[in-house]
Amino acid sequence: MSFTYTYLDLVGSVSTGGLGGALWIDTDYIYTSAVVASINYIAKYLKSDLSLVTMSPDVVQLPSSIWGDDVFIYVVAYPYIKKYQKSDLLFATQSPEGQPVNLAIWGDNTYVYAGKDDSPNVLRKFLKSDLTFVTSIAGACSYLCGDDFYLYAAGFFTMKKVLPSDLSSVWDISYYGWCRGLCYDDAYLYTTNSSNSYPGEVKQFIKDDGTYVGTTPSPGGYYAGKCPICCDDTYLFAGFNTYIRMYNKTDLVRIKNKSTGIYIGSIASDPEFVYVNGASGSLRKYRIITFSAAYYPSDAMARVSSIRRIYRPGLYRMEVALGDLGFDWDVSEAAMKKITEAVKEPEVPVEEPSKKPEPLTELDWKKIIEQQQSSEWYKAMTQPLPTWATKTTTPYQGLNIAQGIKPKPTDSVVPTPSVPTVATRTTALSPFASLFTSASKAIKNFFGL
Numbered sequence: 001m002s003f004t005y006t007y008l009d010l011v012g013s014v015s016t017g018g019l020g021g022a023l024w025i026d027t028d029y030i031y032t033s034a035v036v037a038s039i040n041y042i043a044k045y046l047k048s049d050l051s052l053v054t055m056s057p058d059v060v061q062l063p064s065s066i067w068g069d070d071v072f073i074y075v076v077a078y079p080y081i082k083k084y085q086k087s088d089l090l091f092a093t094q095s096p097e098g099q100p101v102n103l104a105i106w107g108d109n110t111y112v113y114a115g116k117d118d119s120p121n122v123l124r125k126f127l128k129s130d131l132t133f134v135t136s137i138a139g140a141c142s143y144l145c146g147d148d149f150y151l152y153a154a155g156f157f158t159m160k161k162v163l164p165s166d167l168s169s170v171w172d173i174s175y176y177g178w179c180r181g182l183c184y185d186d187a188y189l190y191t192t193n194s195s196n197s198y199p200g201e202v203k204q205f206i207k208d209d210g211t212y213v214g215t216t217p218s219p220g221g222y223y224a225g226k227c228p229i230c231c232d233d234t235y236l237f238a239g240f241n242t243y244i245r246m247y248n249k250t251d252l253v254r255i256k257n258k259s260t261g262i263y264i265g266s267i268a269s270d271p272e273f274v275y276v277n278g279a280s281g282s283l284r285k286y287r288i289i290t291f292s293a294a295y296y297p298s299d300a301m302a303r304v305s306s307i308r309r310i311y312r313p314g315l316y317r318m319e320v321a322l323g324d325l326g327f328d329w330d331v332s333e334a335a336m337k338k339i340t341e342a343v344k345e346p347e348v349p350v351e352e353p354s355k356k357p358e359p360l361t362e363l364d365w366k367k368i369i370e371q372q373q374s375s376e377w378y379k380a381m382t383q384p385l386p387t388w389a390t391k392t393t394t395p396y397q398g399l400n401i402a403q404g405i406k407p408k409p410t411d412s413v414v415p416t417p418s419v420p421t422v423a424t425r426t427t428a429l430s431p432f433a434s435l436f437t438s439a440s441k442a443i444k445n446f447f448g449l
Helices: 333-340 362-372 376-381 423-427 430-447
Strands: 002-015 023-027 031-035 039-046 054-057 065-068 073-079 080-085 092-095 105-107 111-117 121-127 133-137 145-147 150-156 160-162 171-176 179-185 188-193 201-206 212-213 228-232 235-240 243-248 256-259 262-270 273-278 282-294 305-309 317-320
Touching: 002 243, 002 256, 023 065, 023 262, 023 273, 031 054, 031 065, 031 273, 039 073, 065 105, 105 145, 111 145, 145 179, 150 179, 179 235, 188 228, 188 235, 228 262, 228 305, 235 262, 243 262
Parallel strands: 179 228
Antiparallel strands: 002 282, 023 031, 031 039, 039 054, 065 073, 073 080, 080 092, 105 111, 111 121, 121 133, 145 150, 150 160, 160 171, 179 188, 188 201, 201 212, 228 235, 235 243, 243 256, 262 273, 273 282, 305 317
């Protein structure tokens, strides 16, 4: 039996000291918050090994959101947007007084957009070059994302599509579900939704018109805090409390519920890895592993607290924990090398049905008889025996040794014609000469001859 399985393998972790408020990645680096001696900074880490590259020289408020372009990163640190050079994190500029922001941030080639959700809810627009304030509109905008043409802003129960030029709405919808995160791909928008009374789940909407598509079929847990979400071409990754929930984008089916042991404040992904910043001050990197393998249920071993199996070939361990923990398989590196190779079911040789021998014809039997009669052994055994071998004895009046038959007392003894002497017959049976000589002596002794 074969199957395909995808899971997340922790490959790196580093302490940031921060509270996991913000995270953004580019091709080679991770930008997030860090805390040293209770002071907040912006930190830059290598994606490859999570080693620290540099930190910003200035003190900032706890960042709530980070976004970047090819040259700069833009950080929402209440009440400002702060701009830093990506290369060395040197401070460049910040937004003006009187236009506070405290939530999500997004940008395009000319502008950056940031939200404020404190009476009233406002979406603000700034020039990227010097962060000069441009305009704003009222409306919920706790979470932002965008493509080359539009902005998408979500509040707790609403979501809208916005024209960047004047921040006017293309569509504006309300839906049931306390929004906790927002991301998009080429065709859809995805929101995380949860509260103290609403189970954690992901909803899907069409980008063009805001049409609701569906909800993940396996909600679980009640989380009142932020539930960040991101996606790649195949999967959705959502942070619910201390778990990374992994979903198929095609059907929203949850395929993984990875426990991290840290409260997930932010999440990002690329085609190979998922990165999370935990509120406990831990930056973690998980490898996305997908493999196909064959297994044999007869090799399964079980324990009471969970189902743990060892299969061959591959000798990997599968653990299916109970309840909301979902699936959690621990696979050694050596075993993975074997599993990811082509694993084939053992081939059982097919035995062809045996063919019955064809019956012998009359001509076949004649040939066999002729071969037997022409053999030296047959000639020797059919020669008449000497007279002493047929001498009459009481009560049987003779013994026919050649045929092994004991005649009845009433049977007459047939006279034995003259036969060649033992010496003559011994010469004809040269291979058996010594055997017959010994046998003759033994018979004579037995009958007292």
